[in-house]
Amino acid sequence: xxxxxxxxxxxxxxxxxxxxxNCTYSNSASQSFFWxxxxxxxEPKLLMSVYSSGNEDGRFTAQLNRASQYISLLIRDxxxxxxxxxxxxxxxxxxxxxxxxxxxxxxxxxxx
Amino acid sequence: NAGVTQTPKFRVxxxxxxxxxxxxxxxxxxxxYWYRQDxxxxxxxxxxxxxxxxxxxxxxxxGYNVSRLKKQNFLLGLESAAPSQTSVYFCASSTNNExxxxxxxxLTVL
Numbered sequence: 001x002x003x004x005x006x007x008x009x010x011x012x013x014x015x016x017x018x019x020x021x022n023c024t025y026s027n028s029a030s031q032s033f034f035w036x037x038x039x040x041x042x043e044p045k046l047l048m049s050v051y052s053s054g055n056e057d058g059r060f061t062a063q064l065n066r067a068s069q070y071i072s073l074l075i076r077d078x079x080x081x082x083x084x085x086x087x088x089x090x091x092x093x094x095x096x097x098x099x100x101x102x103x104x105x106x107x108x109x110x111x112x
Numbered sequence: 113n114a115g116v117t118q119t120p121k122f123r124v125x126x127x128x129x130x131x132x133x134x135x136x137x138x139x140x141x142x143x144x145y146w147y148r149q150d151x152x153x154x155x156x157x158x159x160x161x162x163x164x165x166x167x168x169x170x171x172x173x174x175g176y177n178v179s180r181l182k183k184q185n186f187l188l189g190l191e192s193a194a195p196s197q198t199s200v201y202f203c204a205s206s207t208n209n210e211x212x213x214x215x216x217x218x219l220t221v222l
Contacts, residue, residue, distance in 0.1 A: 043216055046211070
Protein backbone atom coordinates (compact mmCIF):
# COMPACT_ATOMS: atom_id res chain seq x y z
CA UNK A 1 0.00 0.00 0.00
CA UNK A 2 1.37 3.41 -0.97
CA UNK A 3 1.95 5.82 1.90
CA UNK A 4 -0.46 8.46 0.62
CA UNK A 5 -3.07 7.63 -1.98
CA UNK A 6 -5.30 9.95 -3.92
CA UNK A 7 -7.67 9.62 -6.84
CA UNK A 8 -5.67 11.25 -9.66
CA UNK A 9 -8.78 12.48 -11.48
CA UNK A 10 -9.07 14.59 -13.47
CA UNK A 11 -12.16 16.08 -11.96
CA UNK A 12 -13.90 18.25 -14.55
CA UNK A 13 -16.59 20.46 -13.02
CA UNK A 14 -18.52 23.58 -14.01
CA UNK A 15 -18.17 26.85 -12.17
CA UNK A 16 -20.23 26.88 -9.00
CA UNK A 17 -20.03 23.14 -8.44
CA UNK A 18 -19.05 21.49 -5.20
CA UNK A 19 -16.25 18.96 -5.47
CA UNK A 20 -14.68 16.64 -2.92
CA UNK A 21 -11.26 15.03 -2.92
CA ASN A 22 -10.30 12.07 -0.77
CA CYS A 23 -6.99 10.79 0.44
CA THR A 24 -5.85 7.84 2.54
CA TYR A 25 -2.54 7.38 4.34
CA SER A 26 -0.89 4.19 5.52
CA ASN A 27 1.18 5.17 8.56
CA SER A 28 -0.99 5.54 11.64
CA ALA A 29 1.90 7.34 13.40
CA SER A 30 1.67 10.36 11.06
CA GLN A 31 0.92 13.44 13.11
CA SER A 32 0.28 16.33 10.75
CA PHE A 33 -1.76 16.61 7.60
CA PHE A 34 -2.07 19.16 4.85
CA TRP A 35 -3.48 20.01 1.48
CA UNK A 36 -1.10 21.72 -0.92
CA UNK A 37 -2.06 23.26 -4.24
CA UNK A 38 0.15 23.08 -7.31
CA UNK A 39 -0.54 25.06 -10.46
CA UNK A 40 0.74 23.78 -13.78
CA UNK A 41 4.54 24.01 -13.97
CA UNK A 42 4.69 25.83 -10.63
CA GLU A 43 5.82 24.93 -7.14
CA PRO A 44 3.44 23.49 -4.52
CA LYS A 45 1.98 25.94 -2.02
CA LEU A 46 0.24 25.25 1.26
CA LEU A 47 -3.54 25.47 0.91
CA MET A 48 -4.50 24.49 4.43
CA SER A 49 -3.63 22.29 7.36
CA VAL A 50 -6.04 19.53 8.35
CA TYR A 51 -7.15 18.95 11.93
CA SER A 52 -9.17 16.21 13.55
CA SER A 53 -11.87 18.72 14.43
CA GLY A 54 -12.13 19.77 10.82
CA ASN A 55 -11.32 23.23 9.57
CA GLU A 56 -12.73 25.66 7.09
CA ASP A 57 -11.16 28.49 5.11
CA GLY A 58 -13.70 30.30 3.01
CA ARG A 59 -14.96 27.89 0.35
CA PHE A 60 -12.55 25.16 1.42
CA THR A 61 -13.21 22.60 4.14
CA ALA A 62 -10.74 19.94 5.23
CA GLN A 63 -11.43 16.97 7.47
CA LEU A 64 -9.38 14.23 9.04
CA ASN A 65 -10.50 10.84 10.28
CA ARG A 66 -7.61 9.29 12.18
CA ALA A 67 -9.40 6.02 12.82
CA SER A 68 -9.92 5.46 9.09
CA GLN A 69 -6.65 7.23 8.12
CA TYR A 70 -8.65 9.33 5.73
CA ILE A 71 -8.39 13.00 4.74
CA SER A 72 -10.81 15.01 2.65
CA LEU A 73 -11.01 18.39 0.97
CA LEU A 74 -14.30 19.97 -0.04
CA ILE A 75 -14.43 22.93 -2.40
CA ARG A 76 -17.72 24.78 -2.63
CA ASP A 77 -18.78 27.20 -5.36
CA UNK A 78 -15.85 26.30 -7.59
CA UNK A 79 -14.09 29.10 -9.44
CA UNK A 80 -12.07 28.96 -12.65
CA UNK A 81 -9.06 29.91 -10.54
CA UNK A 82 -9.44 26.71 -8.50
CA UNK A 83 -8.16 24.71 -11.46
CA UNK A 84 -4.96 23.08 -10.21
CA UNK A 85 -3.58 19.88 -8.78
CA UNK A 86 -4.33 19.28 -5.10
CA UNK A 87 -1.74 17.35 -3.14
CA UNK A 88 -2.56 15.44 0.02
CA UNK A 89 0.43 15.57 2.36
CA UNK A 90 1.29 13.91 5.68
CA UNK A 91 4.33 14.19 7.89
CA UNK A 92 6.77 11.32 7.92
CA UNK A 93 7.19 9.97 11.44
CA UNK A 94 10.33 8.08 10.45
CA UNK A 95 12.52 11.03 9.64
CA UNK A 96 13.86 13.96 11.59
CA UNK A 97 12.84 17.47 10.84
CA UNK A 98 9.50 17.91 9.18
CA UNK A 99 9.79 15.67 6.14
CA UNK A 100 6.54 15.40 4.21
CA UNK A 101 5.09 12.53 2.23
CA UNK A 102 3.16 13.71 -0.80
CA UNK A 103 0.34 12.02 -2.61
CA UNK A 104 0.50 12.09 -6.39
CA UNK A 105 -2.19 14.73 -6.53
CA UNK A 106 -5.72 15.12 -7.81
CA UNK A 107 -6.24 17.33 -10.82
CA UNK A 108 -9.20 19.70 -10.87
CA UNK A 109 -10.40 21.52 -13.96
CA UNK A 110 -13.17 24.08 -13.52
CA UNK A 111 -14.86 25.27 -16.68
CA UNK A 112 -17.24 28.14 -17.43
CA ASN B 113 12.21 39.01 0.83
CA ALA B 114 12.76 36.54 -2.03
CA GLY B 115 11.72 33.41 -0.10
CA VAL B 116 13.25 30.31 -1.70
CA THR B 117 15.19 30.70 -4.92
CA GLN B 118 16.73 28.04 -7.15
CA THR B 119 19.52 28.23 -9.70
CA PRO B 120 19.43 27.37 -12.56
CA LYS B 121 15.82 27.26 -13.77
CA PHE B 122 16.58 24.98 -16.71
CA ARG B 123 19.50 22.78 -17.67
CA VAL B 124 20.30 20.12 -20.25
CA UNK B 125 23.11 17.68 -19.50
CA UNK B 126 24.70 14.81 -21.31
CA UNK B 127 24.97 11.45 -19.62
CA UNK B 128 27.99 11.40 -17.34
CA UNK B 129 28.24 15.15 -16.83
CA UNK B 130 28.11 16.66 -13.39
CA UNK B 131 26.31 19.69 -12.06
CA UNK B 132 25.23 21.42 -8.88
CA UNK B 133 21.80 22.87 -8.18
CA UNK B 134 21.73 25.76 -5.75
CA UNK B 135 18.92 26.53 -3.34
CA UNK B 136 18.89 29.68 -1.24
CA UNK B 137 16.40 30.89 1.36
CA UNK B 138 16.26 34.20 3.20
CA UNK B 139 13.72 33.22 5.88
CA UNK B 140 16.29 31.92 8.39
CA UNK B 141 14.75 28.45 8.24
CA UNK B 142 16.55 25.57 9.92
CA UNK B 143 15.19 22.81 7.70
CA UNK B 144 15.80 22.47 3.98
CA TYR B 145 14.84 19.77 1.51
CA TRP B 146 15.39 18.59 -2.04
CA TYR B 147 12.60 16.83 -3.91
CA ARG B 148 12.18 15.53 -7.40
CA GLN B 149 8.86 15.44 -9.21
CA ASP B 150 8.19 13.06 -12.07
CA UNK B 151 4.96 12.50 -14.02
CA UNK B 152 2.76 10.00 -12.23
CA UNK B 153 5.17 9.75 -9.29
CA UNK B 154 4.44 12.81 -7.20
CA UNK B 155 7.09 14.59 -5.15
CA UNK B 156 9.79 12.38 -3.66
CA UNK B 157 12.33 13.44 -1.06
CA UNK B 158 15.97 13.11 -2.13
CA UNK B 159 17.90 14.57 0.82
CA UNK B 160 17.18 16.97 3.62
CA UNK B 161 18.97 19.00 6.26
CA UNK B 162 17.89 19.89 9.78
CA UNK B 163 20.55 22.54 10.20
CA UNK B 164 23.81 23.99 8.99
CA UNK B 165 26.43 21.29 8.54
CA UNK B 166 23.97 18.37 8.72
CA UNK B 167 22.35 16.37 5.94
CA UNK B 168 20.37 13.15 5.74
CA UNK B 169 19.04 10.79 3.08
CA UNK B 170 15.45 10.84 1.98
CA UNK B 171 13.45 8.37 -0.07
CA UNK B 172 15.50 8.47 -3.31
CA UNK B 173 19.08 9.58 -2.47
CA UNK B 174 21.06 7.41 -4.89
CA GLY B 175 23.04 9.36 -7.47
CA TYR B 176 22.86 12.62 -5.53
CA ASN B 177 24.94 14.36 -2.90
CA VAL B 178 24.16 17.45 -0.86
CA SER B 179 25.90 20.02 1.29
CA ARG B 180 24.69 22.62 3.77
CA LEU B 181 27.76 24.72 4.54
CA LYS B 182 25.69 27.82 5.23
CA LYS B 183 22.27 27.95 6.84
CA GLN B 184 20.74 29.78 3.92
CA ASN B 185 22.07 27.50 1.17
CA PHE B 186 21.44 23.86 0.30
CA LEU B 187 23.30 22.40 -2.68
CA LEU B 188 22.31 19.31 -4.64
CA GLY B 189 25.01 17.64 -6.70
CA LEU B 190 24.84 15.11 -9.51
CA GLU B 191 28.29 13.59 -9.96
CA SER B 192 27.52 11.57 -13.09
CA ALA B 193 24.14 12.40 -14.55
CA ALA B 194 21.93 9.65 -15.95
CA PRO B 195 18.77 9.89 -18.10
CA SER B 196 16.79 8.57 -15.11
CA GLN B 197 17.60 11.83 -13.35
CA THR B 198 15.60 13.84 -15.87
CA SER B 199 13.05 15.52 -13.64
CA VAL B 200 11.86 18.72 -12.04
CA TYR B 201 13.77 19.43 -8.84
CA PHE B 202 12.20 21.45 -6.04
CA CYS B 203 13.93 22.83 -3.03
CA ALA B 204 11.96 23.70 0.11
CA SER B 205 12.62 25.18 3.53
CA SER B 206 10.66 25.26 6.78
CA THR B 207 10.75 26.06 10.47
CA ASN B 208 7.62 24.14 11.37
CA ASN B 209 5.34 21.99 9.33
CA GLU B 210 4.70 24.45 6.49
CA UNK B 211 7.25 24.06 3.75
CA UNK B 212 7.98 26.87 1.32
CA UNK B 213 9.08 25.76 -2.12
CA UNK B 214 11.33 27.30 -4.70
CA UNK B 215 10.20 27.64 -8.33
CA UNK B 216 11.95 24.46 -9.45
CA UNK B 217 14.76 23.44 -11.78
CA UNK B 218 13.88 21.53 -14.94
CA LEU B 219 16.72 19.13 -15.71
CA THR B 220 17.00 17.01 -18.83
CA VAL B 221 19.73 14.40 -19.14
CA LEU B 222 20.33 13.17 -22.68
